[in-house]
Amino acid sequence: MTPVGEEMHALVERLYPLCRSITGDGVRATLDIVGEYLPLQVHEVPTGTPVLDWTVPQEWNIRDAYIADSTGRRVVDFAASSLHVLGYSVPVSATMPLSELREHLHTLPDQPSWVPYRTSYYKPEWGFCLAQDTLDAMPDGDYEVRIDSTLADGHLTYAEHVVPGQVADEVIVSCHTCHPALANDNMAGVAVATYLARELAQRTPYYTYRFIFAPGTIGAITWLARNAERVERVKHGLVLACAGDRGRLTYKQSRRGDAEIDRVLRHVLTASERPHQVNEFTPYGYDERQYCSPGFNLGVGSLTRTPYAGYPEYHTSADNPDFVSPEALADTLAVCREAFAVLDRNRRYLNLSPYGEPQLGRRGLYDALGGRSDTKQAQMAMLWVLNLSDGDHDLLDVAERSGLPFDTVADAAGALHEAGLIKT
Amino acid sequence: MTPVGEEMHALVERLYPLCRSITGDGVRATLDIVGEYLPLQVHEVPTGTPVLDWTVPQEWNIRDAYIADSTGRRVVDFAASSLHVLGYSVPVSATMPLSELREHLHTLPDQPSWVPYRTSYYKPEWGFCLAQDTLDAMPDGDYEVRIDSTLADGHLTYAEHVVPGQVADEVIVSCHTCHPALANDNMAGVAVATYLARELAQRTPYYTYRFIFAPGTIGAITWLARNAERVERVKHGLVLACAGDRGRLTYKQSRRGDAEIDRVLRHVLTASERPHQVNEFTPYGYDERQYCSPGFNLGVGSLTRTPYAGYPEYHTSADNPDFVSPEALADTLAVCREAFAVLDRNRRYLNLSPYGEPQLGRRGLYDALGGRSDTKQAQMAMLWVLNLSDGDHDLLDVAERSGLPFDTVADAAGALHEAGLIKT
């Protein structure tokens, strides 16, 4: 039993059924719940606001939607699952034969019992998503179709939570909040981000950590458009998605490939001996697409378990809370915790006594009697830090080159810093 | 049956028997025949002309040559094969015992039925090349030896054919024309170059393509000496040799190793899944030696099938038209065609909307309804082009990084360019 994993799973279960989209009350309800765990600053951006190359769209809200057969029985019902309606469907109220209705129906013939997730944000459409089995059981004839939705000027909603650090330089943790009744994608990411923020707030971290809960693509673009000057301060970042399935961890590197966040995640995943995979950047996936567009080119990677589109349940009704495990959520959280602990202590020092080794002994930093081994690793770490503190290497380099644990290296650097032998 | 392969093979057969050397009427006759297929600009450079570190030598012509036995029977006869005379032999007319003659005879003891190819361009010598079997059958005694050759002031002859392109920047395709009765080395290269030029002329390529038919070493040196200012415009090049044997394709990289022509050939050979080998540059081989000398250091690679000296028939009478296959000639031509198609479309673009992704949907470049896969690859290509169009990557980089076919990437770039999202 992993208590924090269970807690995060419970949060996923609470958030799961809400009808989220890139705008609308479902997003607000989601942020309300997250706000019970974490104080959030919620932003409402009016329809029509220009954001980079885009424009904030009309707000979409939906109250009811169904397909009813000739007896009035609802064979497909939005009340049962918010997946049943094509996201951003325009309103419809009509009766039509199945033959005509078919072109508005989306199924997964290869997974006949699963309901797919489909949207049409930027092209006015209406439609229903349903199981192929359901469709196969629908006799020809007329059906009543009704989508009681509104597309109207309103707002795009996103939220931030900031954990203030010792420096103004920021780390962003971003997760998309636009997917309806899907658990792993991305209420799992939201849950891990929420608990990570709570943990970080228990101390004052080195960096300022900014958590961004925003709809995919348009949300990240809106955040970037409204934070042009803050982007300068974003030194590192992580997009969290698909954080709770039972697959191994996957880190997708930033576009730079050798950003500090990339080096940290590679180090932590390898050093912890977790099964994992590190992937090159691709311009497809989640909001790393925006943060890593060539104009921004931020050091933002993406941490998932099974990545984007890598599991059959992806973007279907089978991505439900059972697909997410408490242990996996807790493990993803643990990797974030370990990675940010390294990131927060990683520094580039300059050896102030670079000609020959400084005499550690008279500063109480060296085991005086040759041959004893108890403090050997700490002394090796000091020699490594001194030797590589030339302005070109940071402590993570030292850990990688020496094979010593990062914490041993960082402790050694702390002792040397205190002794006045190195400076940042 | 491969028609173009058969046509090229027929050309090889026509050219094969002529007595070529680095100068002389055999070269002119060769260029006359090529000229039937392709308009050529023929250059005659006078003996004594200084060309870089060299001087154009005297012109060599030969009318007859033989070794006759005591009965007057010609046991070795130039009329049977131009290989029988040491290239650039000075005239001789004498009778001498076999013991004395022997030091002027060249054979291949390990391949007793083959006649070797030997020359002595820059040291006055005379000699005969013959099969070891022939030599073994020659009884002791006196032989009449006669070489009716002329070494006199004249000219070095080479030819060019230019396919004008959209830009003045040039691609050179160079093949040596100095080898006598050898088929693969290099009438095969001449035939492939000839047909490649004809194909390129059917459209206006991006680059201007210059075909150079010149004797090895001294010919390339002469061309370079006489085109000092044009060399600035040569952006890429390929030396074609040994283009028709049945071995797998071999690409020898330019001295730079990462020149665009190197990247293109590696890409095309790999992407087409042809069996092939890519070799590092060495300063031995064909005229890439001159184009890649450190002062020029041009982006010129060399395409062969089995490379220089890599087959036993190399530089022997066994390199005859049977050693060359129509299919191999056609395959070499196809690789050139594919490579130059990539080279011609390869560009470095700059994303004009680099902050976040531009909204492709409102420009009609994006499949509006999430989930459909028919245009997925084209859309991925657009995202890749946008993401990597930062001034540091060309379309070939995009194809390599994305794993998408080059043409898909180039088509995507075309659509983005038309939409005003990228510029060269």
Next chain:
Amino acid sequence: MTPVGEEMHALVERLYPLCRSITGDGVRATLDIVGEYLPLQVHEVPTGTPVLDWTVPQEWNIRDAYIADSTGRRVVDFAASSLHVLGYSVPVSATMPLSELREHLHTLPDQPSWVPYRTSYYKPEWGFCLAQDTLDAMPDGDYEVRIDSTLADGHLTYAEHVVPGQVADEVIVSCHTCHPALANDNMAGVAVATYLARELAQRTPYYTYRFIFAPGTIGAITWLARNAERVERVKHGLVLACAGDRGRLTYKQSRRGDAEIDRVLRHVLTASERPHQVNEFTPYGYDERQYCSPGFNLGVGSLTRTPYAGYPEYHTSADNPDFVSPEALADTLAVCREAFAVLDRNRRYLNLSPYGEPQLGRRGLYDALGGRSDTKQAQMAMLWVLNLSDGDHDLLDVAERSGLPFDTVADAAGALHEAGLIKT
């Protein structure tokens, strides 16, 4: 039988028993013996002299030391081995029970018959090193302990030998002289350095070779402190240690990793097909620690056989002359000889005729008659040297790229240089 190996082994045997430390008469006696083989310039640096971050310590000398049992029998006796006293022990003269004595006794429980080597240079201590077997045989009761040592102002002693070269640029060969009765560590290094210096003096090498015989750490630091302006002239260097055990050769690269000395040693070890290992730099080991501290960052590697702490006999009485073999000493010397031969001939040339190949034939550098193979390798070497002499490559690069032996390449460069085709 390897005469020079036997000679070096005899030198190791002579030097072995002396009681060396970082200062004192044992060091002087050691240098006196080396001085019989090689003229040495001996330096005496007064106690208290500041050297970089350190200070030259007091001089330590010892006349006698023992532990005697109640019958007056010496159970541990400095006269039997200088290892028995903790290096730099302060004087003591007392009688005490074994229980109290124990905290001053050092043994190797895992190797009960071996005496360990221990020192306490910078913290005042006294102690004895002995076999665990000896300790186990000591009954409880009172023991007389006596260390007749002096710690007083005096000098630190080190020596240099210079082999003048054609240029003032220097190669340093450094070996530590501070270890008492240990053979491989480091009288073997001293012996190899001594014979290497004698060999180099038989000709005038290109570089000036400076041999440094100095105590570990403080000696190298003292040399560096007193030679601030000379350090500029040190282009390459080698620390010699553990040079005589029967293990395979190990080259530890300089901190730079691609210094010329690193490339030379890698090349020689590989080309000679000796079993060997090449290690990355670490800031632990011998005096490469000082030469490669980030402020100096010299191109100094370290050559050993089994490296630092890599054999159980390391720093114990089992590192005696039997542990060192004449063959291993001779082999280490041979590698040094081969490496410095390459280093001394390695140059970066500039092709003075870089446009096309120069005509080697008219300079008598080319086999005029195509096809003969006897001088082929020399000609290939010339083409390689010409092609890579662009200012970016040295002859070692040429040897590595071409696969030709370094000497063939250097000979080719010599011929080209004589012909005026290349210059340094």
